[in-house]
Amino acid sequence: MALIVHKYGGTSLGTPEKIKNIAKKLKGLKEKGNQLVVIVSAMGHTTDELIDLMNKVSANPDNREYDMLISTGEQVSASLLAMALIDLGCSAVSLTGGQAGVVTEDIYKKARIKHIHLDRLKNELKAGKVVVITGFQGIDSKGDIITIGRGGSDTSAVAVAAALQADVCDIYTDVDGVYTTDPRIVSDARKIKYISYEEMLELASLGAQVLHPRSIECASIYNMVIHLRSSTKDITGTYIMSPQQIAKEVGKMEKQEAVRGIALDENIAKVGVLKIADKPGIAAKLFGALAAEKINVDMIVQSVHSAGSLADMAFTVERTELRKAVQVAEKVGKELKSEAVISDSDVCKVSLVGIGMVSQPGTAAKMFEVLSQEKINIQMIATSEIKISCVIKKEQGKKAVQILHKAFGLEKVS
Amino acid sequence: MALIVHKYGGTSLGTPEKIKNIAKKLKGLKEKGNQLVVIVSAMGHTTDELIDLMNKVSANPDNREYDMLISTGEQVSASLLAMALIDLGCSAVSLTGGQAGVVTEDIYKKARIKHIHLDRLKNELKAGKVVVITGFQGIDSKGDIITIGRGGSDTSAVAVAAALQADVCDIYTDVDGVYTTDPRIVSDARKIKYISYEEMLELASLGAQVLHPRSIECASIYNMVIHLRSSTKDITGTYIMSPQQIAKEVGKMEKQEAVRGIALDENIAKVGVLKIADKPGIAAKLFGALAAEKINVDMIVQSVHSAGSLADMAFTVERTELRKAVQVAEKVGKELKSEAVISDSDVCKVSLVGIGMVSQPGTAAKMFEVLSQEKINIQMIATSEIKISCVIKKEQGKKAVQILHKAFGLEKVS
Numbered sequence: 001m002a003l004i005v006h007k008y009g010g011t012s013l014g015t016p017e018k019i020k021n022i023a024k025k026l027k028g029l030k031e032k033g034n035q036l037v038v039i040v041s042a043m044g045h046t047t048d049e050l051i052d053l054m055n056k057v058s059a060n061p062d063n064r065e066y067d068m069l070i071s072t073g074e075q076v077s078a079s080l081l082a083m084a085l086i087d088l089g090c091s092a093v094s095l096t097g098g099q100a101g102v103v104t105e106d107i108y109k110k111a112r113i114k115h116i117h118l119d120r121l122k123n124e125l126k127a128g129k130v131v132v133i134t135g136f137q138g139i140d141s142k143g144d145i146i147t148i149g150r151g152g153s154d155t156s157a158v159a160v161a162a163a164l165q166a167d168v169c170d171i172y173t174d175v176d177g178v179y180t181t182d183p184r185i186v187s188d189a190r191k192i193k194y195i196s197y198e199e200m201l202e203l204a205s206l207g208a209q210v211l212h213p214r215s216i217e218c219a220s221i222y223n224m225v226i227h228l229r230s231s232t233k234d235i236t237g238t239y240i241m242s243p244q245q246i247a248k249e250v251g252k253m254e255k256q257e258a259v260r261g262i263a264l265d266e267n268i269a270k271v272g273v274l275k276i277a278d279k280p281g282i283a284a285k286l287f288g289a290l291a292a293e294k295i296n297v298d299m300i301v302q303s304v305h306s307a308g309s310l311a312d313m314a315f316t317v318e319r320t321e322l323r324k325a326v327q328v329a330e331k332v333g334k335e336l337k338s339e340a341v342i343s344d345s346d347v348c349k350v351s352l353v354g355i356g357m358v359s360q361p362g363t364a365a366k367m368f369e370v371l372s373q374e375k376i377n378i379q380m381i382a383t384s385e386i387k388i389s390c391v392i393k394k395e396q397g398k399k400a401v402q403i404l405h406k407a408f409g410l411e412k413v414s
Numbered sequence: 415m416a417l418i419v420h421k422y423g424g425t426s427l428g429t430p431e432k433i434k435n436i437a438k439k440l441k442g443l444k445e446k447g448n449q450l451v452v453i454v455s456a457m458g459h460t461t462d463e464l465i466d467l468m469n470k471v472s473a474n475p476d477n478r479e480y481d482m483l484i485s486t487g488e489q490v491s492a493s494l495l496a497m498a499l500i501d502l503g504c505s506a507v508s509l510t511g512g513q514a515g516v517v518t519e520d521i522y523k524k525a526r527i528k529h530i531h532l533d534r535l536k537n538e539l540k541a542g543k544v545v546v547i548t549g550f551q552g553i554d555s556k557g558d559i560i561t562i563g564r565g566g567s568d569t570s571a572v573a574v575a576a577a578l579q580a581d582v583c584d585i586y587t588d589v590d591g592v593y594t595t596d597p598r599i600v601s602d603a604r605k606i607k608y609i610s611y612e613e614m615l616e617l618a619s620l621g622a623q624v625l626h627p628r629s630i631e632c633a634s635i636y637n638m639v640i641h642l643r644s645s646t647k648d649i650t651g652t653y654i655m656s657p658q659q660i661a662k663e664v665g666k667m668e669k670q671e672a673v674r675g676i677a678l679d680e681n682i683a684k685v686g687v688l689k690i691a692d693k694p695g696i697a698a699k700l701f702g703a704l705a706a707e708k709i710n711v712d713m714i715v716q717s718v719h720s721a722g723s724l725a726d727m728a729f730t731v732e733r734t735e736l737r738k739a740v741q742v743a744e745k746v747g748k749e750l751k752s753e754a755v756i757s758d759s760d761v762c763k764v765s766l767v768g769i770g771m772v773s774q775p776g777t778a779a780k781m782f783e784v785l786s787q788e789k790i791n792i793q794m795i796a797t798s799e800i801k802i803s804c805v806i807k808k809e810q811g812k813k814a815v816q817i818l819h820k821a822f823g824l825e826k827v828s
Contacts (some may be wrong), residue, residue, distance in 0.1 A: 016470035050490065056430035058497040065500065068508050069493035072486035076464065079482035083472040086479065094482050099557055143513055 001033040003125075005166045007040070007135065007157030011174040012231035013077045014044035022231070023084035026130055030090055035125050037164065039135045039157040040081055042073025063108035067137070067147045071097075074134035074153070082132045092130040095120065098145065100131070102138030102156065110149040112214075113138060113156070116163040133160060154215030162222035169219070169226050175210055176230035177238035178203065180410040181262040185398050188411040192260065194239050194246040202353040202387045203261050216240060243355060258363050259408040260354040264401050268298065269322040270347050270380065270391060271315055273329050275339035278311035282336055286313060289332045295321050299349070299382040299389060314380060316391060319345055347379065348397035351389040352404065358385045370407045376400055415447040417539075419580045421454070421549065421571030425588040426645035427491045428458035436645070437498035440544055444504055449539050451578065453549040453571040454495055456487025477522035481551070481561045485511070488548035488567070496546045506544040509534065512559065514545075516552030516570065524563040526628075527552060527570070530577040547574060568629035576636035583633070583640050589624055590644035591652035592617065594824040595676040599812045602825040608653050608660040609674065616767040616801045617675050630654065657769060672777050673822040674768040678815050682712065683736040684761050684793065684805060685729055687743050689753035692725035696750055700727060703746045709735050713763070713796040713803060728794060730805060733759055761793065762811035765803040766818065772799045784821045790814055 006026070013019055030036055050069055054061050078094035085092035097104075101117030124131045135153025140146045148155060154171060161169035178200065179189040195203075197220035204213040211228060219226050219240065229237030239249070276282055283302065290297055299316045317325045326343050333341045357363045367388055371378060376399070380391035392400060405411065420440070427433055444450055464483055468475050492508035499506035511518075515531030538545045549567025554560045562569060568585060575583035592614065593603040609617075611634035618627040625642060633640050633654065643651030653663070690696055697716065704711055713730045731739045740757050747755045771777045781802055785792060790813070794805035806814060819825065 016467060019471050053430060053490075053494065054497060057433050057494045058501040060501060061497050062500040065493040065497040065508055068510075069490055069497070072489045075486050075489075076467075076483055079479040080467065080471045083468060083475050083479045083483070086476040087472040087474060094479055096482075096559075145510075 001035070003035045003164055003166045004029060004037070005157060005161035005164065005169045006036070006038045007153060007169065007171045008038065008081075008231060009153070009171075009173045010041040010044050010046070010077075012172050013040060013042075013081070016080070018231075019043075019077070019080050020084050023081060023088055023090070026085060027088050027090040030130055036130045037121070037125070037160060037166075038081065038130065038132045039153055039160060040074060040077045040132060041135050041153040042070075043077045043080075046073040046076065064144065067108050067145050070147055071134070071137045071145045074136055078132045078134045082130075085130050085132075090130060091128050092132060093124050094132040094134070095124070096134050096145075097137035097156070098139035098143070100133045100160070102133075102159070104138040104140055104146040104148060106140040106142070106144075107146070108144075109147055111138070111140065111146045113148060113159045113218075116159060118163055121160075121164070149212075149214070152212060152214070154212040155218055158215045158218045158222075158224050158226065162218065162224045167225070169224055171211065171215075171226055171228050172231035173210060173228065174231065175228075176233055176235060177228055178210060178240075178261070180260070181401055181405050182264060185264065185401050186262075186405045186411075189405065190411060192238050193236070194241065194249055195260065196243045196246060196355055197240060198243075198386055199260050199353050199355055200240045202351070202384075203263050211240075257408075257410075258354050258356040258360040259352045259410065260356070261352075262401050262404050262408075262410065263351045263353065264397050265349040265351070266394060266397055267319050268316045268347060268349050268391070269319045269325075269343060269345035271317065271322070271325050271329050272342045272344075273313045273333045273336070273338045274342065275310045275312065276333070276336040278309055282311070283313065285336065286329065286332050287315075289328050290315075290317075290325060293324060293328055295325050295328065297325075299380055299391065301380050301382065316347075316349065316380070346394050347391050348394045349389050349391050350397060350400045350404065351387050352408070353387045355386050357388070364388045366407065367404065370403055371400060374399065374403055415449070417449045417578055417580045418443060418451070419571060419575035419578065419583045420450070420452045421567060421583065421585045422452065422495075422645060423567070423585075423587045424455040424458050424460070424491075426586050427454060427456075427495070430494070432645075433457075433491070433494050434498050437495060437502055437504070440499060441502050441504040444544055450544045451535070451539070451574060451580075452495065452544065452546045453567055453574060454488060454491045454546060455549050455567040456484075457491045457494075460487040460490065478558065481522050481559050484561055485548070485551045485559045488550055492546045492548045496544075499544050499546075504544060505542050506546060507538050508546040508548070509538070510548050510559075511551035511570070512553035512557070514547045514574070516547075516573070518552040518554055518560040518562060520554040520556070520558075521560070522558075523561060525552070525554065525560045527562060527573045527632075530573060532577055535574075535578070563626075563628070566626060566628070568626040569632055572629045572632045572636075572638055572640065576632065576638045581639065583638055585625065585629075585640055585642050586645035587624060587642065588645065589642075590647055590649060591642055592624060592654075592675070594674070595815050595819050596678060599678065599815050600676075600819045600825075603819065604825060606652050606674065607650070608655065608663055610657045610660060610769055611654060612657075612800055613674050613767050613769055614654045616765065616798075617677050625654075671822075671824075672768050672770040672774040673766045673824065674770070675766075676815050676818050676822075676824065677765045677767065678811050679763040679765070680808060680811055681733050682730045682761060682763050682805070683733045683739075683757060683759035685731065685736070685739050685743050686756045686758075687727045687747045687750070687752045688756065689724045689726065690747070690750040692723055696725070697727065699750065700743065700746050701729075703742050704729075704731075704739060707738060707742055709739050709742065711739075713794055713805065715794050715796065730761075730763065730794070760808050761805050762808045763803050763805050764811060764814045764818065765801050766822070767801045769800050771802070778802045780821065781818065784817055785814060788813065788817055 104111035518525035
């Protein structure tokens with residue numbers, strides 16, 4: 001007997017038939033004596049349909065009302081799954097985020113979870129019920145419904161699993177694990193059996209959209225093992241865990257491949273603020289203004305012109321935020337007497353990720369070499385201890401991933 | 415400046431365009447300095463779609479989960495209307511039943527409202543906001559979402575209006591008032607300007623489905639004037655109020671027409687438990703068993719056979735409950751040694767309603783006479799002080815309404 005936490009994504013819950021199949025599977029697990037908590041996303045395209053409806057009603061939807069509206073999607077799937085379970089003779093109850101005790105910050109649309117009051121959840125489990133919880137949401141101190149950012153159901157699942165001290169959090173999705181890169185781009189991409197939180201975090205942030213980055217962050221804080229797996233095929237997926245846990249599983253302490261995965265993010269845009277006086281405080285001014293508008297900046301590159309006193313500042317943002325970012329950049333650019341503000345959405349970001357990189361020098365040099373051989377021009381570079389990212393022309397993105405996957409021998413990883 | 419309570423039904427909120435139009439109208443009222451509370455139903459066919467989805471997932475949906483599921487419909491329309499208002503620069507906030515302080519009994523699917531905690535509602539009004547409340551729902555003592563029965567948004571609106579001591583509760587719908595009978599059946603049916611709670615209650619219970627009966631009951635308790643009116647045409651509808659208020663408005667204390675309206679209910683079925691021993695307690699036994707199964711029984715007729723010791727018991731129920739009702743009747747019938755249980759869903763109920771009836775004898779006799787002239791056979795009769803109902807063959811229902819409307823001169827009512 002164990003306490004099991006499952007999370008099902010929207011595609012997995014896309015039709016009444018799929019919901020009934022999940023209910024059957026859960027019933028089987030319940031009958032083996034397990035305690036079950038299930039976190040659900042909204043069915044299929046429900047969220048998109050609600051957003052569509054919203055855009056027809058309002059040009060600039062209010063954040064509080066957005067949360068009120070969007071949260072209904074998960075409530076529908078949670079109640080349907082609970083019904084399907086009860087219909088099979090399996091005692092169950094659905095709980096909204098608020099009913100499940102998920103308390104968030106007082107920020108609409110992208111709050112963080114503050115804590116989870118487990119009283120009701122534990123009582124329902126004690127009463128022998130499968131507890132189905134709406135993912136992606138909680139309540140704030142006023143009792144208002146708060147969502148925690150798109151894809152946040154993963155985070156809800158990990159947070160609930162951590163609060164309940166479950167052994168593992170099973171996240172069921174429409175892919176069967178994490179691959180060395182997108183298999184639609186590279187046909188011999190391999191499934192990775194164990195990956196560390198940090199690597200997964202980078203891959204997730206970089207466009208491998210199988211898991212919400214915050215869920216991985218949360219899992220790493222609580223050392224919660226995530227098993228990312230297929231909702232249709234009953235096979236092992238990818239375990240996301242600490243390097244220590246991986247070493248224990250794999251049975252070797254060293255010789256990790258330098259590069260573990262390659263990610264392509266086509267959803268970015270580049271902004272450049274050109275020729276500004278290079279004096280202390282210019283970066284703070286620009287990025288402070290962007291932060292004040294809640295624009296998430298990803299890569300930042302500052303280059304100093306040979307003249308010495310003038311600098312270019314370039315950064316990337318999500319494509320949807322480009323217009324707002326340019327407005328801010330132009331305003332600040334004017335104050336800083338910038339010569340021009342340029343923007344380009346015809347770009348993408350290719351990234352190599354791997355904990356081993358830090359101990360194997362030359363990975364970056366090899367990446368640049370491989371790209372240059374294919375005449376792919378690098379516009380921006382950013383590095384961290386476990387990743388190297390290059391911004392290149394959008395149309396060259398897929399090609400870059402393919403040649404890098406081959407150059408680093410990722411098709412041979414087992 | 416006044417405190418205005420509006421309620422909009424699902425058809426009135428059926429499309430984003432309609433929602434935006436309502437928002438415009440509300441903004442105009444707000445700018446005149448009024449305080450506004452708006453109760454909304456689910457958009458168009460949302461509830462039916464959710465029920466459809468539910469039936470695909472579960473053969474026998476759990477009541478708690480039903481409420482959890484169905485309540486999302488109102489949450490969607492409330493947040494959309496609030497967004498549309500904010501978009502027009504009109505400060506607004508949507509509240510779920512629970513957030514609005516609507517506390518119900520601990521009964522799923524058909525709870526009654528116990529009380530309304532006005533704190534948040536009043537605070538939002540004080541902050542200058544239009545408050546949009548999800549109709550049809552509240553929370554129970556456990557914090558679970560509870561719906562108050564289909565069509566319950568009318569009741570929500572009246573309860574909120576009463577709690578806030580508003581002067582009038584405007585219920586906007588897709589008809590422009592209450593008519594002497596269904597205009598689709600009788601082309602010269604007239605709109606009634608003032609109607610008493612009791613008359614309206616009878617008409618609503620009898621199939622004139624413009625207003626939820628419980629909302630009228632609630633309005634009568636608190637003497638809340640309901641103005642039932644069109645959401646598309648800006649014309650006066652029907653005022654539902656006490657006879658005292660009507661007398662004041664109309665300026666005459668007597669000479670009310672005996673019959674004010676005629677209703678046709680085609681959604682009934684008849685059950686007969688034949689030849690049971692006529693001794694004390696048989697009715698209690700039968701109808702106690704039906705009540706235990708939560709089957710609403712409408713008309714009841716007990717007839718004693720000439721033999722003296724045997725009785726027939728006939729009653730009507732909503733058509734959807736016929737199967738369950740027959741099961742109960744057969745079980746009890748067996749215990750009571752009934753000769754047979756019969757059922758018939760090929761029936762309808764025609765009713766005359768009017769407060770004046772009680773003081774004008776002969777109305778019933780005239781009704782029976784008119785029907786017999788057209789060779790319409792009466793199967794069951796039930797009378798109260800302000801109504802007379804006859805169960806007849808279903809196919810004769812519309813014809814019966816037409817000839818009665820003419821016979822009682824209702825086309826001449828102004």
